[in-house]
Amino acid sequence: MLQKKISLGVLVGAFLATILFVPVASAAQDSSNASTQNNATQKAAKLAERVANYKTKQAVKLAAAEETKLKGSCKAAQAKVSALTTKSTAAYTARTKLFTAITTKVTSIKSGLQDAEIETKDLETAEAAFDKAVADYKTAYETLKADLADTAELDCVTDPTAFKAALLTARADRQAMADKAKTVVESIPAIRAALVTARQELAKASTSDTTESTNTGAAQ
Amino acid sequence: MDDIRRPQSSTTPRAFNTTPVTDIAGVTPRTAAPTANSVYTAAPVAGSEPTVSSAPLTESLPATSNISAPLSSAPQNVASGGPVMAPTQSATFEQNPPSAQATSGSLLAEIEAQEKTESESRVQQAPTAPRPKKHGWFPIFMAILIALGLLAGAGYAYWQNNKQTKITQTTKTTSTPAATKKPATTADIDAATKAIDASLTSLGQATDILESDLSDTTLGL
Numbered sequence: 383m384l385q386k387k388i389s390l391g392v393l394v395g396a397f398l399a400t401i402l403f404v405p406v407a408s409a410a411q412d413s414s415n416a417s418t419q420n421n422a423t424q425k426a427a428k429l430a431e432r433v434a435n436y437k438t439k440q441a442v443k444l445a446a447a448e449e450t451k452l453k454g455s456c457k458a459a460q461a462k463v464s465a466l467t468t469k470s471t472a473a474y475t476a477r478t479k480l481f482t483a484i485t486t487k488v489t490s491i492k493s494g495l496q497d498a499e500i501e502t503k504d505l506e507t508a509e510a511a512f513d514k515a516v517a518d519y520k521t522a523y524e525t526l527k528a529d530l531a532d533t534a535e536l537d538c539v540t541d542p543t544a545f546k547a548a549l550l551t552a553r554a555d556r557q558a559m560a561d562k563a564k565t566v567v568e569s570i571p572a573i574r575a576a577l578v579t580a581r582q583e584l585a586k587a588s589t590s591d592t593t594e595s596t597n598t599g600a601a602q
Numbered sequence: 603m604d605d606i607r608r609p610q611s612s613t614t615p616r617a618f619n620t621t622p623v624t625d626i627a628g629v630t631p632r633t634a635a636p637t638a639n640s641v642y643t644a645a646p647v648a649g650s651e652p653t654v655s656s657a658p659l660t661e662s663l664p665a666t667s668n669i670s671a672p673l674s675s676a677p678q679n680v681a682s683g684g685p686v687m688a689p690t691q692s693a694t695f696e697q698n699p700p701s702a703q704a705t706s707g708s709l710l711a712e713i714e715a716q717e718k719t720e721s722e723s724r725v726q727q728a729p730t731a732p733r734p735k736k737h738g739w740f741p742i743f744m745a746i747l748i749a750l751g752l753l754a755g756a757g758y759a760y761w762q763n764n765k766q767t768k769i770t771q772t773t774k775t776t777s778t779p780a781a782t783k784k785p786a787t788t789a790d791i792d793a794a795t796k797a798i799d800a801s802l803t804s805l806g807q808a809t810d811i812l813e814s815d816l817s818d819t820t821l822g823l
Contacts, residue, residue: 387742452823459821466811473810480801487794494786549823553816560810567805574798581791588788 432532436547449542456538457544463552467530470556474523477563481516488512488573491580500583508572515566522559529555 427447444452495502529552536544607655 387734387739455823459823462821465815466815469809469815470811477810480804484798484801487797489787491791491794494784494790498785500786549816549821553813556811556816557813563805563810567802568670570798570802570805574795577791577798580786581788581795584786584791585635585788 389525452542505576519562
């Protein structure tokens, strides 16, 4: 009898839980759908905002013939731009890996020099410049990445002017990114020079230590 | 239940002494409480059946309750110092009266039937144990729900506690760094310089997108 009651209670509990869960799940599903729709709307709004920004930056004014030509060829161009995005990302990943390796090495050497009581001020300055150049390069890459994505994504047939403006912006930002990458590379010799100086200091310090110990031994 | 029952047909109803009471000693037995086995058979009154009370069947009941008033009044008179009254005809008991003997069997049967009926009625009327109140499934369900909630709460608390302990242990482990100094050597610096040179070479070989990649000609515009 008790078992019957318990099983009945469990069944009713499961039933009630299901009944209660249905609106929750439904609400969650609705919320998810609404969230997806909201995200899509937000994405479209942001793209429109960036496209407006490209137009403002570049002030493109296409002739009717040029517009017609663009409408016919922009789709193929967009596919090529997409491929360029992949290429740019691969280069960025390789560069970032090298930059990280350099940073790790410099940090390790700096710590060792400090333990050996060698002045590391020059090395720290060079390291700070390098870090800033790397950060600027990363920002430039993110900007170019967004430009290339927008150029490949926007509706170039409907709005060829926007496509042209986005492409021109991508070209400018590609140059900016290349300049930043160059700045990073250019900051590395300063690190190298600081390391050379530190090595000389370290060698001098070890020589003086040896001389002192030799003199002390001779005196004794 | 433990009523002491009188012997059945084998017992001859005992009768009171029929001798007229003349002194106190003679009165006393009449008023004394009868024994458990005694049965008082009323003297048959002319034109009426002898009546037998069922009260003497139980030991607890006083014997006087079955004795007619004139009998019981005698000791009172004696106690109060008054004259002892002679027993009336109704108060006398004849020893084994033939009519009473003849009817004793049927009377006994009647008494037994009455007893049976009474005992049955007693059994029926006996207070029964209160039946357990019927509860629905709701309290059981609620109890299960509360139990599950408590279990879940306990589990969660245990999990949280475990998690916190683990974090504390990890923090304790990581918060004891080796404070040993590792001074750099010239060899270390040489190695670092070489690594940086190699990186520079690699950076020069990195194939990033070129200006020409985004030209109108390349894109076919």
